[in-house]
Amino acid sequence: IIKTTLDLNKQFQSLPEDIEAVQAEQLRSLLQQAGSTSFGQYYGFKKILDEENIIKAYQKMVPIFTYRKMHQNWWKQQQKLPNITWPGQPKYFALSSGTTGKRSKRIPVTNEMLATFRKVGQSRIAALANYDFPAEYFEKDVLMLGSSANLSEHRQHLEGEISGINTANIPAWFDRFYKPGQEIAAIDDWDERVAAIAAAAPDWDVVTICGIPSWVRMMLIKIIQTHQLKNIHELWPNLSIYASGGVAFEPHRKSFEALLDRPITIMDTYLASEGFFAFTARPGTMNMQLAVAHGIFYEFIPFDERGFDETGKLLEEPEVLHLGQVEEGQDYAMLISTPAGTWRYLIGDTIKFTDLSRYEMVISGRTKYFLNVVGSQLSEEKLNAGIEALSDEFDIKISEFAVAAIEVDGEYIHQWILGTEDQLDEEQAAQFLDQKLQALNKNYRIARQKALKAVRVYCISPDKLYNWLETRKNKKGGQLKLPKVMKAKMMRKVLDFVQR
Known part of the structure; x- marks a missing residue:
C-alpha cells in the first residue's frame, strides 16, 4: 500500500x-x-x-x-x-x-x-x-x-x-x-x-x-x-x-x-x-x-x-x-x-x-569551523577532504578528527587528533595532510611558508574521544558531536584526558 x-x-x-x-x-x-x-x-x-x-x-x-x-x-x-x-x-x-x-x-x-x-x-x-x-x-x-x-x-x-x-x-x-x-x-x-x-x-x-x-x-x-x-x-x-x-x-x-x-x-x-x-x-x-x-x-x-x-x-x-x-x-x-x-x-x-x-x-x-588563526583559511569542507584523502592513501578507517592552531614557543602549529584503531605513522600522516591541504588551498600554502611552522598528528582510539565527550556533556550518544575545529585550550584538555 x-x-x-x-x-x-x-x-x-x-x-x-x-x-x-x-x-x-x-x-x-x-x-x-x-x-x-x-x-x-x-x-x-x-x-x-x-x-x-x-x-x-x-x-x-x-x-x-x-x-x-x-x-x-x-x-x-x-x-x-x-x-x-x-x-x-x-x-x-x-x-x-x-x-x-x-x-x-x-x-x-x-x-x-x-x-x-x-x-x-x-x-x-x-x-x-x-x-x-x-x-x-x-x-x-x-x-x-x-x-x-x-x-x-x-x-x-x-x-x-x-x-x-x-x-x-x-x-x-x-x-x-x-x-x-x-x-x-x-x-x-x-x-x-x-x-x-x-x-x-x-x-x-x-x-x-x-x-x-x-x-x-x-x-x-x-x-x-x-x-x-x-x-x-x-x-x-x-x-x-x-x-x-x-x-x-x-x-x-x-x-x-x-x-x-x-x-x-x-x-x-x-x-x-x-x-x-x-x-x-x-x-x-x-x-x-x-x-x-x-x-x-x-x-x-x-x-x-x-x-x-x-x-x-x-x-x-x-x-x-x-x-x-x-x-x-x-x-x-x-x-x-x-x-x-x-x-x-x-x-x-x-x-x-x-x-x-x-x-x-x-x-x-x-x-565556526573555520581555521584561520594564521591566515590558513581552512573550511570544514577542506578539512574533510584532507581526512578522506589520508584515509584512502594509507587504507585506514578514521572515525573522528579534530584540529586546532596551537602556539608553541611563540610559533603556531596545527595540532590534529585522528580517531582510529588502525596503525598509522603519525609523522607520515602529518606530512601527507600538510601536503594535501597545501594542494587544496593556496591560503594554507602561503601560511605554511610564513606563520604556520609545523603540523602534528596524534592517533587516538575513538572510544577515548567519546569518553571525553561524555565527561564534557555528562552524557553519551544522541546528537553529541566532536568539534572538528577546536580552540587551543580545548585541544589541550582533550590530549590531557586521552593521555592519562
Whole structure:
C-alpha cells in the first residue's frame, strides 16, 4: 500500500518554477501567523505585509539574529510568557548538541514547527519512489537512533534533544514500523539503550537505519559483538538504506562500510534543532534537496568578504540574498525564519548549492569551523577532504578528527587528533595532510611558508574521544558531536584526558 501510494505521489512531484514567489509565500504565511506577537508588533509585521515586495521590506525592517541575541532578547521570555515570537507558548524546547558552544542552547519547538518536521519527513518518504526498492521493503522496520525520548520538565515546557522530541511525537501510522520502540527509546543511559537495542535486534527486520554516523557505528558494533556476527547483514539481510545526518558522512564511510556485507543506499539529511531543511531525493548522489515549500523562509549570506571578516565574524551589514539570487558553487551561511518563532536566524551552517535546477545542496561546514588563526583559511569542507584523502592513501578507517592552531614557543602549529584503531605513522600522516591541504588551498600554502611552522598528528582510539565527550556533556550518544575545529585550550584538555 505504501509503495503504491509513493508511486502515485511521484506523478505529482514537481519543483516550483518561480522560487522567489514560493519563498515569498512562505514568508507571508509566517508573518501573518506571528503578526500579533510581541516580536511581530515590535518589527511591524503587518506593515511589512502591506509592502509590494515583502522580502525586501522584511530584510529592511528585521535585523539578523544570532542565538545569543535571539535568546537574550526574546526566547528567554518565551519560556515564561506566551505570544513572544510565536502565538502561544512552545510545548517543547530543543537542547542543541552544543557542538561549537560551551552550553546547550534552548531552541523553541512549537506545534506548528513539529508539523513542518512531519511535512518535510513526508516529502522525504515520497522521494523514495525515485529509488528502485522492492515493494515489500516499505512494510519493514525503520531503526531511528537518536537521543532519549524521555523528556525533562522545565518550567512550563518539556525539553530534550530534537531527535528525542521527534520520537515522542511519532505519528500513529508510523509506530508499527518504528524501532527500537518507545520503551527502549525512553532509556536515558546511552549504553543501556544500546544494550537493549542489541538484545531486541534479532526480532526486527530492519531495512532502514537513521542517525549520526559515529553513534550508529557504535550501535552496530555492539549488535555484531553481542550476537557474534561477521557483519550486520547476517542479522538484517534486508538492510538497504542508511539515512545519515548531523555530520559529514564521507570521513566515516570506510569504518561504516566495514560493518556491512554489501553496499547499501546512503542518503543524507539536513535536520537540526531549528528545523528539517533538506534530504537526498534521488539515487546516484548524496546531495540534498532543499525543502522550499514547507513553511520555512531562507536567506543566504556569502561566506566570503561580502558577509564575513577574515576571522569568520559576521559583518555589520552583510550582503544577504534570497533563494532566487544564489549561485552554484558558492559557500553561504544560512538564515532561517520558521514557525518556531525564529526570525532571520543565523543557524551557523554553511551550505553550497550543487544544482539549482533541483535546489540541491550540500552542507560545506560551520561558520565556526573555520581555521584561520594564521591566515590558513581552512573550511570544514577542506578539512574533510584532507581526512578522506589520508584515509584512502594509507587504507585506514578514521572515525573522528579534530584540529586546532596551537602556539608553541611563540610559533603556531596545527595540532590534529585522528580517531582510529588502525596503525598509522603519525609523522607520515602529518606530512601527507600538510601536503594535501597545501594542494587544496593556496591560503594554507602561503601560511605554511610564513606563520604556520609545523603540523602534528596524534592517533587516538575513538572510544577515548567519546569518553571525553561524555565527561564534557555528562552524557553519551544522541546528537553529541566532536568539534572538528577546536580552540587551543580545548585541544589541550582533550590530549590531557586521552593521555592519562
